[in-house]
Amino acid sequence: MKMGNNNLTFILILLFLSLILSGCALPSLPFLPGGGRAPEASFRTGTQGLVLTFLQNAPPREVIEGQDAQLKARIENRGATDVTNAKILFTAEDELFSTGESKSATFSLQGKSPDFPLGDQTIEGVTLKARENVLGQRERISTTVRAIACYQYETVLVAPVCIDTDIYSTRQIERVCSQRDHGFTSQGAPVAITRVETEMLYSSADDTVKPQFKIHIKNVGNGYVLKSENEEYKKACSADPITFDDLNYVRVSANLPDKELTCFPEEIKLRGQEDIVRCTFSANERGISKNTPSYTSPLHVKLEYGYTTAISREVTIKSSS
Amino acid sequence: MRRNIIFAIIFLALFAYGCTPPDTRPTTDFRRGSEGIVMNFVQTMPPPTIYDDSNFDLIVEVRNRGAYPQDSHRSIGALYISGFDTNIINMYNSKNLPALEGKSAHNPEGGFDIVTFHGGVVDFKRQNIERYEANFKLDACYQYETIASETICIDPDPHTLQRVDKVCTPPSAYTFSGGQGGPVAVTRIEQTVLSESIQYKITIRNIGNGRVIDKNALARCPYDLDHTVLNKVRFSGRVSQEQLSCAQRIDPLTLINNEATIVCTIEKPSQRSAYTTPINIKLEYGYTSSATRRITILGTP
Numbered sequence: 001m002k003m004g005n006n007n008l009t010f011i012l013i014l015l016f017l018s019l020i021l022s023g024c025a026l027p028s029l030p031f032l033p034g035g036g037r038a039p040e041a042s043f044r045t046g047t048q049g050l051v052l053t054f055l056q057n058a059p060p061r062e063v064i065e066g067q068d069a070q071l072k073a074r075i076e077n078r079g080a081t082d083v084t085n086a087k088i089l090f091t092a093e094d095e096l097f098s099t100g101e102s103k104s105a106t107f108s109l110q111g112k113s114p115d116f117p118l119g120d121q122t123i124e125g126v127t128l129k130a131r132e133n134v135l136g137q138r139e140r141i142s143t144t145v146r147a148i149a150c151y152q153y154e155t156v157l158v159a160p161v162c163i164d165t166d167i168y169s170t171r172q173i174e175r176v177c178s179q180r181d182h183g184f185t186s187q188g189a190p191v192a193i194t195r196v197e198t199e200m201l202y203s204s205a206d207d208t209v210k211p212q213f214k215i216h217i218k219n220v221g222n223g224y225v226l227k228s229e230n231e232e233y234k235k236a237c238s239a240d241p242i243t244f245d246d247l248n249y250v251r252v253s254a255n256l257p258d259k260e261l262t263c264f265p266e267e268i269k270l271r272g273q274e275d276i277v278r279c280t281f282s283a284n285e286r287g288i289s290k291n292t293p294s295y296t297s298p299l300h301v302k303l304e305y306g307y308t309t310a311i312s313r314e315v316t317i318k319s320s321s
Numbered sequence: 322m323r324r325n326i327i328f329a330i331i332f333l334a335l336f337a338y339g340c341t342p343p344d345t346r347p348t349t350d351f352r353r354g355s356e357g358i359v360m361n362f363v364q365t366m367p368p369p370t371i372y373d374d375s376n377f378d379l380i381v382e383v384r385n386r387g388a389y390p391q392d393s394h395r396s397i398g399a400l401y402i403s404g405f406d407t408n409i410i411n412m413y414n415s416k417n418l419p420a421l422e423g424k425s426a427h428n429p430e431g432g433f434d435i436v437t438f439h440g441g442v443v444d445f446k447r448q449n450i451e452r453y454e455a456n457f458k459l460d461a462c463y464q465y466e467t468i469a470s471e472t473i474c475i476d477p478d479p480h481t482l483q484r485v486d487k488v489c490t491p492p493s494a495y496t497f498s499g500g501q502g503g504p505v506a507v508t509r510i511e512q513t514v515l516s517e518s519i520q521y522k523i524t525i526r527n528i529g530n531g532r533v534i535d536k537n538a539l540a541r542c543p544y545d546l547d548h549t550v551l552n553k554v555r556f557s558g559r560v561s562q563e564q565l566s567c568a569q570r571i572d573p574l575t576l577i578n579n580e581a582t583i584v585c586t587i588e589k590p591s592q593r594s595a596y597t598t599p600i601n602i603k604l605e606y607g608y609t610s611s612a613t614r615r616i617t618i619l620g621t622p
Contacts, residue, residue: 114622115622156449158449158450158451158452160453160454163406170547171544171545171546171547172532172546172547172548172551173460173543173544173546174458174611176403176404176456176458176613177404177456255449256406256408257406257408257409257443257448257450258408258448259408291544291545293403293404293458293543293544294403294404295403295404295405295406295407295456296404296405296406296454296455296456297406297408297409298406298409298448298450298452298453300448300449300450302449
């Protein structure tokens with residue numbers, strides 16, 4: 001009887017230990033078995049470029065007449081493109097504030113990358129001085145101060161497309177890929193490529209096929225798209241007026257490996273914030289032989305544009321008396 | 322006492338297990354199975370992720386799991402690789418199949434070899450890409466044969482009223498499963514005794530996981546196949562020494578939905594009593610099958 005109880009106890013201990021061990025998970029390894037780096041998350045995601053935020057109390061909610069106040073904005077590059085020679089302009093009502101010698105600053109910020117997953121940031125600012133004796137009989141007056149950033153940006157998309165030369169499906173062979181349209185949400189920039197449609201155009205003259213890509217473009221950020229040529233976008237950060245002709249221009253370029261594509265139009269004006277561009281082989285570029293078996297290829301699309309984004313804060317000027 | 326009984330039982334069990342008579346049955350018939358050439362990518366060569374501006378070896382294990390050919394002195398086909406952008410990966414796109422012996426009595430596993438495709442990846446910075454998912458598709462195109470051999474019973478006078486002890490009685494149909502050492506197999510033979518002849522309705526079927534092609538059209542495999550060369554099998558057969566005479570065109574036959582039925586006859590033998598005799602059917606065809614592998618190529622940071 002005593003031996004039986006001992007055996008039972010031993011079995012119960014074994015069962016208990018088994019339960020404990022089965023609940024233990026081994027720590028996950030940072031590297032794949034046999035070496036190599038674990039796969040990285042893509043940095044080309046998100047719909048933002050430069051993001052501006054006023055620092056707390058810069059400006060303060062209330063300023064006394066005749067007093068100085070700091071107007072400081074944190075500028076973060078949350079997109080995947082490096083920004084160089086961008087401009088930030090601070091504005092306040094001239095009747096109420098003087099802003100000293102310079103209301104603007106130029107800066108450069110690195111964008112997100114595998115080595116810099118959050119992107120770079122900086123702080124720029126000006127010193128405001130609330131003018132004296134502007135309130136008159138009033139005890140306080142509210143006004144808005146603003147910071148506007150103007151910069152050149154890019155959107156880059158590398159999309160795997162299927163080059164399927166058997167456009168009429170006459171060849172009785174299993175394909176390695178099938179031609180289909182691709183949808184996208186964002187590429188780490190405020191202007192995004194939302195869709196790529198592929199079509200194969202057959203040329204009977206030389207029995208070749210030329211792929212044509214229909215690229216859908218959309219402003220998905222909360223700012224405005226401007227012409228990038230000749231730094232036209234910097235108009236938004238100056239006293240120069242912006243016209244309808246300055247807005248919503250995007251330059252498009254695309255290529256397959258070793259094949260530059262021609263896009264129509266090369267510079268597109270977004271209508272209602274979204275539009276379509278067609279890119280294909282140029283007229284003098286020979287197509288892909290119809291006998292080539294289907295394969296996947298990376299389509300590289302680049303959008304170049306100017307962008308402007310702004311923030312504002314309400315400030316109350318109080319009487320000094 | 323009880324312990325002694327337990328030991329005795331254990332001893333007897335071991336004794337009975339050890340005294341099983343040796344298996345004198347002949348070794349496995351090598352003309353079995355539904356496979357021909359089988360290919361498998363070696364998953365670590367290259368590894369699932371590699372980097373640009375480098376060379377790599379894509380290694381494939383090739384086995385002959387069918388019963389053709391019975392000699393290993395010649396290649397029966399070729400391997401073709403595709404599915405990737407040749408502006409990114411440089412690779413020679415075809416190689417002859419190594420000479421692989423089919424299964425036989427002294428080689429029941431069939432021939433085995435390794436084929437290596439050497440590849441090089443271009444510098445991604447030059448192509449403005451950071452990542453490429455390379456899909457490698459390997460197609461094998463080869464000629465093959467299936468030989469179906471079976472002993473059948475011929476009863477020239479099945480409805481005789483005489484009381485005769487027969488050596489054998491033909492079934493309503495001979496059915497075959499598991500294949501005859503090739504991807505195209507004979508699946509059924511129905512025998513009917515007519516007044517002047519004996520009729521055989523023979524069903525053949527593609528039981529492999531590839532596609533049948535005309536063996537004379539292998540040069541068009543795998544990228545230029547169409548309905549004129551697909552599903553074509555060349556058929557011949559004999560019962561004992563007599564060639565089967567078939568009603569329809571058999572050179573080649575066309576499989577429809579992977580199957581074909583042929584009606585052939587031999588002259589009715591003069592003897593009246595039932596007897597057993599071999600039937601041999603030879604199917605000649607081309608075959609194509611494929612395997613795929615995906616590799617991720619990253620740009621060097």
